[in-house]
Amino acid sequence: MLPARQAMLIAYSTGILWLQRNPMSLVFTAISPFSLLFVLFVVSGGQYVHLAVAGSLVMALVGYGLALGQDISFYKTEYKIQDIFVASPVSPLTYMMGLALSELLFGLPALTVLAVLVVYFGGSLLTIPLLISSILLLWGSMSAMGFFISSHMLHMRNATQVISFVNVILAVLPPVFYSVTTLPDSLRYLSYAVPTTHASIMFQATMGLPVPADWSLGFGFAVQVAYLVGFVALAKTKAIWRET
């Protein structure tokens, strides 16, 4: 059976069926990405709304991507469902893909609203391919990272703590909600090593905000693709599927 079909069935079972029976989950998971957007909008009187939208979209993608790690940890340690998948023809990457799609379903309303805001502020439909590709790149690398991290966690609590920590490192500290140009040179170069910096700059660019002089779209894509490939490779080769 095609892994893509297996992944869709996993997403259907863990995402769509859950949402059909617990539709309020959609509301609960949709609200959190707007919290910082709301605060920044109110505090700045609307002045930083573009940065806040870009930051919130990045934060949502990091959150939904890494949340996969929590799900995986839950299915592994609490439900032992992962044991059933391990002893079956389903590969770890297919399992990861299925649960990542499931997480994406939960995040769809928030991501849609934020993406529409990006396009609205950008004022051009031509930017949609750039926007979608940035979203997919970041979601993919964060999901693979979540899978990789959670596979090494023996307890659910550890997974939650580590994932919360990584969330802060990727979505709060780097220039995600603020402009990279406000950083001193040394920190700016350091922030370029973080994929979320590039995702935020791409979203800012899509909305027509100026990009830093030492940054280019190609550079941003290259870093994001490198992270995606790197983390998928890590998930494939170094994530713990069969326990040692």
Added chain:
Amino acid sequence: MLAIQAGHVSKVYKGSPYPALSDVSLEAESGQVFTLLGRNGAGKTTFVRICATQLMPTSGTIRVLGLDAVKQARQVRDLISVVPQEGRPLRALTPWDHVYNWLRIRGEGKERAKEKTETMLRRLELWDARTRPAMNLSGGMKQKVLVAMAMAVDAQLLFLDEPTIGLDPVSRRQVWSAIKDWKAQGRSILLTTHYMDEAEVLSDHLVIIDRGKVVAQGTVSDLRKVIPHNTRVDIAKDGLDADALSAYGSVTDTGAGMLRVFAFESAVRELSELAIRRNLSFTVSPVTLDDVFVYLVGKMEVNES
């Protein structure tokens, strides 16, 4: 072909000073129910997880259906199905969702998956609860959902790690019956259980594991012979001296006001007459697997100490 062939398998978990499995060698014929018996922490689940390609052994070789479970894990996974110990179905999903979608994920077509789901849910009396989310099912029904998922699959070898834990007697028998059907189709089962009656009813071959080592193995009747006597007489303790009974066989205190004498049939008549003379209640029964288990595992403990 052998369903499982383990050669000197050992497993030491990181950070643990003791091996979970130590030099385990055994062979399970295909088309049989092969049962692992042991106390909690004896190493049963570790062995099952190694065979089911969920866990790597520290050393030794393990072949499952003729394939190397370490190097050919992907091929092995096409041929097996598992019920993990202490597994739970997903809260929002119904029994139908679990079985049907699992069959679809494992490659069954829609119609065939529907057919098999219905058959399995009816078989385990889950049909009436097929649309009820797992969070609203009883503990026993939840367990049966996992059994249904595993048994609906067209696998050659089924791993059942304590599949009837928490089930009521009727549900246990439904699972036993499904296991017998599975076996009747020429397929193999590796079962772990704490229940001696279950092991006795289902097993073609039994292995008793204690502290990671194989203590004894064979058929139920082979294992019964481990105890030198073939009959068990339980006599009310009132006024009886254990030493006085030791002439008839080995005596143990059951801890429930009874003395248990393992004796040969020839001594049963004398023991019965003794009990009747003193107006003491008594029962006579053949040696059970439970006795064998306590005898072997208890002996291990004495040897260890």
